[in-house]
Amino acid sequence: MNFEYVPTNPGCIGLNYTATETRPIRGATVQVIDASTSTVLGSTVTDDNGGYSLNVSAGISVFLSVRSELKRSGTPSWDVEVRDNTRNTTVPLEQRPVYALDSGNFSSGSADQTRNLTATTGWNGVRYSGIRAAAPFAVLDSIYDAMRLVLQADNTANFEPLDVFWSVNNVPDGGDGTMEDIAAGRIGTSYYSSDNKMFLLGAADSDTEEFDSHVIVHEWGHYFEDAFSRSDSIGGVHGPGDRLDMRLAFGEGWATALSGMALNSSLYCDTSAAGQSNGFSINIENSSQSRRGWFNEFSVMELVFDLWDDSVEVGRGDSGSIGFTPIYDTMVNRQSVTSAHTSIFSFTTELKDESPSSAALVDELLAYHNVNGSGVYGDGETNDANSATPQDALPVYTQINPTGVPLNICVNNEHDNSQSNGNKLSQHRFLRFSVAAPSRYAFRLEVDAATLASLPSDDPANDSDQSDPDAEVFLNGQVVAQGFSGTANVEAFESFGVLAVGNYVMDLTDWRYADEQTVAAYPNRVCFDVTVQPTT
Known part of the structure; x- marks a missing residue:
């Protein structure tokens, strides 16, 4: 047949x-x-x-x-x-x-x-x-x-x-x-x-x-x-040169790299147009993207593919190959339960733990792609994607005291060019905290005074001129709390149940940056006062 x-x-x-x-x-x-x-x-x-x-x-x-x-x-x-x-x-x-x-x-x-x-x-x-x-x-x-x-x-x-x-x-x-x-x-x-x-x-x-x-x-x-395995990608529009939410960057880079490995071909083709006469290509092994980093799907793509392929590229950190099995084992075993969000940080850290012999090659490739953070949380990362507001890009995760002490943290629209995609770098921020004793927890995000003063005059007929904070809390990739109420300028919610001892991460954003109805006068930067505290 x-x-x-x-x-x-x-x-x-x-x-x-x-x-x-x-x-x-x-x-x-x-x-x-x-x-x-x-x-x-x-x-x-x-x-x-x-x-x-x-x-x-x-x-x-x-x-x-x-x-x-x-x-x-x-x-x-x-x-x-x-x-x-x-x-x-x-x-x-x-x-x-x-x-x-x-x-x-x-x-x-x-x-x-x-x-x-x-x-x-x-x-x-x-x-x-x-x-x-x-x-x-x-x-x-x-x-x-x-x-x-x-x-x-x-x-x-x-x-x-x-x-x-x-x-x-x-x-x-x-x-x-x-x-x-x-x-x-x-x-x-x-x-x-x-x-x-x-x-x-x-x-x-x-x-x-x-x-x-x-x-x-x-x-x-x-x-x-x-x-x-597990994907924490938030999906959405993405393209060459975009500075993406790190979860999306990993998911898209992984998928393209896998296509090259499965088909044993580094030339990614996508055809279209009248008579199927046009199209574009991506060099999976060398995409020539200048702004490399943890936020770039092409850096993820090249790094994963270079771990697998047999070719050696002098000057690009590709001095060897580990084959597919360690990559597969990492994705199926450690990446699926990593305490952080799935990203280039979690993948490479878990890979080095899964396959210690791969560590030197992984580190070479990370250095070439200007990924400098360590551990699953990217601690110490210095690559801010040339952001105008680098404090909204780094640190990758911000530690929050889970005893009700307020933390001020900001999101911004800088890398989305007001396209309402809601999936670019700095449109989501990541917090981390540890639970030492089981308890229910309460979470609160409230727009700070400076941001409130910068918001447009409130129009009761249009809620897209006020902030809409949203957040989710995760334990090893499983949602344990979330707040999507739509209440203007504040979000307050509790954990679904008692939180067990463990390391938790929190994703927070302003829905206005993904809302196509957001008014043009909406500020490009919004800051929140965030608290996390036990309720029992």
Whole structure:
């Protein structure tokens, strides 16, 4: 069983249909089905060459069906299905049709037969004019490569079920995640959601992903964090040169690095435009980003990839390789329960503890990328991303006394350029504290007097001219308290229950920096008086 695959032009400038190649459909389900009753008479999976073998009774009318799914029970195990989110839209997403390639009817005969099917692209030399049967199998093939990388490190891995939604109707337009939008294909962009669902663009002459293998595995990288490790990323808009919230920087850098490792290619391609004739590329190994640091997804991307790859780059801190297994073990074991937020600090610290022999190489790469902080909290970090208000970028975590002593701390909009993304450096601040004896705790954030004086005149009809402090408190990645009331200029809340002995982190922000309705006169810097104290 085979599918047609379309590679990119040099430099990732569009797809090269003249170089279309045939690749085996690996690991997919093949069924032989009774043509008169639609009963499945036999089922198997293809091998790495696309081969399969099935036995059925002689002399009956049957047809073959190759399903765009990867399924295995036992240990290791997996369950991946590529579905059409725009068909049978009255049923839940996870019940929508799985793509399949069917043969015509034929007689099972009385002797062995060879039956091979090829899923074609539907391209007629100018445009897509036929069924794009190859697309779901191309998606499946990229995920197969990603799973194989994991299995090389852990041959007993059990993968959580994953539904991948691709459709020719999936467009990069509008959409806010509603079921109606998803059913219409208005998904906005390719993305992974935290309920084991991946959505991929497929609209011709706009943005198609089925042959953008790195994009597919990048999204699968977010699934990996969710299913095997942990991600604290807050998501949202990001791009080259952005100075990001460190959790987002790690998540995006990790996912891109994983795509390079799984596909054994440092050239990340994303094609688009009319006729799939344009696109862009990222050099995963050397992106030439000038502002390196703990807030840069490209620094994370390069560092993780350089830990894995065999090449040595003199002058870039890349003097060796540790392979994928220590990286995998760190993500699955220590990173998943780290006391800090997931970031380049937590990952590299936990990696050095997981694999002490990697420490020298890790430290070389950190120094090259101007990541200077130590430990999971980035203590002593000096790289402030050239911020105009460096005191709002550093320290990475601020220690707060959990006995009710007020701490003044500020957030600002400097690196977001008033775009209301709410996910850039300094728009969130991080606190840390320790609980020495179990107790319930109370938390309070209140805009300080200087900020209150700088706020616009309060308009009772528009709450977007006043501050909206928000906060969450975590123990080893688990939320133990949160405040999202929307009360103007203050947020007060208590822990869900008694907090156990341990090290806690707190994320605080002003919702106004993520609110598209925020008035233009809203200040670019807001400061809070924060208190943490036991209630019992």
